[in-house]
Amino acid sequence: MTRTGEIIALEEQHTSGLNTKRPIALVCGQGAVVWDADGHAYIDCMTGHGVATLGHCHPEVTAAIQSQAATLVACSEVTYNDQRAALMAELTQHTPDDLKRVFLCNSGAEAIEAAIKFARFFTGRTDVVAATRGFHGRTMGALSATWNAKYRDPFLPLVPGFSHVPYNNLAAMEAALTDQTAAVIIEVIQGEGGVHPADPAYLEGLRALCTQRGVLLIVDEVQTGMGRTGRWFACQHFDLLPDILCLGKALGGGVPMGAVIWREALGTLPAGVHGSTFGGNPLACAASRAVLRVMERDDLPGRAARLGEKLLTDLRAIRSPLIREVRGRGLMVGVELRQRATQVLRALMERGVLAMPAGSTVVRLLPPLTIAEEQLDRVVQAMALALSDVASRREEQ
Numbered sequence: 001m002t003r004t005g006e007i008i009a010l011e012e013q014h015t016s017g018l019n020t021k022r023p024i025a026l027v028c029g030q031g032a033v034v035w036d037a038d039g040h041a042y043i044d045c046m047t048g049h050g051v052a053t054l055g056h057c058h059p060e061v062t063a064a065i066q067s068q069a070a071t072l073v074a075c076s077e078v079t080y081n082d083q084r085a086a087l088m089a090e091l092t093q094h095t096p097d098d099l100k101r102v103f104l105c106n107s108g109a110e111a112i113e114a115a116i117k118f119a120r121f122f123t124g125r126t127d128v129v130a131a132t133r134g135f136h137g138r139t140m141g142a143l144s145a146t147w148n149a150k151y152r153d154p155f156l157p158l159v160p161g162f163s164h165v166p167y168n169n170l171a172a173m174e175a176a177l178t179d180q181t182a183a184v185i186i187e188v189i190q191g192e193g194g195v196h197p198a199d200p201a202y203l204e205g206l207r208a209l210c211t212q213r214g215v216l217l218i219v220d221e222v223q224t225g226m227g228r229t230g231r232w233f234a235c236q237h238f239d240l241l242p243d244i245l246c247l248g249k250a251l252g253g254g255v256p257m258g259a260v261i262w263r264e265a266l267g268t269l270p271a272g273v274h275g276s277t278f279g280g281n282p283l284a285c286a287a288s289r290a291v292l293r294v295m296e297r298d299d300l301p302g303r304a305a306r307l308g309e310k311l312l313t314d315l316r317a318i319r320s321p322l323i324r325e326v327r328g329r330g331l332m333v334g335v336e337l338r339q340r341a342t343q344v345l346r347a348l349m350e351r352g353v354l355a356m357p358a359g360s361t362v363v364r365l366l367p368p369l370t371i372a373e374e375q376l377d378r379v380v381q382a383m384a385l386a387l388s389d390v391a392s393r394r395e396e397q
């Protein structure tokens, strides 16, 4: 048996079954490349669900983790900590306006969960309006805001007070708000739902509507944050000021981490109403500080914007009957197909590129923001070849 075969057999004996896994076992990564247990290299446009924005094992993130691991790892928010204090200060240098108050946690769903609680607390109201195709995570509160019935239905009843309205439809949103609405939760570019950007006029109207009705606007940037779309936060493309901003995924440079950041004007929260054992631990904070340092020094948001433009142009130049539309912002790009994405994802993998689905028909590319231009060219070539592989296989049938 190959080494891959052994790993798969072992993992299959104990795995939860919750993931449809590709039949490869990744064992190491460097920059935009990952290797499987049999030595095959892949250009990684999955980056662990958009986590590795600096590529794999970026030397400065690795050094920060190594050094902090030998300094202090276990330290909860019962005391102050040098890394946590510095991270809060450095992170909020990049957040818009008075988004300055920070709660640190360990994942995207936890950030959403906390944001929902905080919105209830700040407003004294209970209800939350979310959007169709929205994805906010899978814990009970976050799942209540998530739209996809496949994720929700096995776990009903969910948290009461949640409703969903069509995305990019201001009239529907206005009709859904009541005097019990605490918050609207929205992704400004829907990720999991198929890489759908919001309409700028919609967001402008939504901001005004929320302000007028005393409803807090929670912007879920778990996927779009941290430079992915070509700005530090995607809301900055739209001049949109959230009341509460949720981060996760890329924030910790691969170390599990989430954050809720809210407006100074909302004030702080009373002791004890929420908390997290691991939230704000020095290891994650040190890793995150390294991410911020590299992003700022190397202007990775600017790089994502520039490379993203080129990637969109190059993908749009591919002539394939399978492509319906190519869309995205920065290095968050979706190729919507006229068929399910599965076959194209497999063909891409055979061509040495790992990509993800978004919804059932969209191939989603979330490469590192540090990816070399030549590697991105290879991704486009692989896409063209994979599409023609699938199209010709279809003709043979």
Ligand SMILES: *Cc1c(COP(=O)(O)O)cnc(C)c1O
Residues within 6 Å of the ligand: 049, 107, 108, 109, 110, 112, 135, 136, 137, 138, 187, 191, 192, 220, 221, 222, 223, 224, 248, 249
């Ligand atoms: C991934 C994701 C989440 C959930 O994050 P987890 O860390 O998987 O819990 C929430 N919102 C959005 C937009 C995401 O992409």
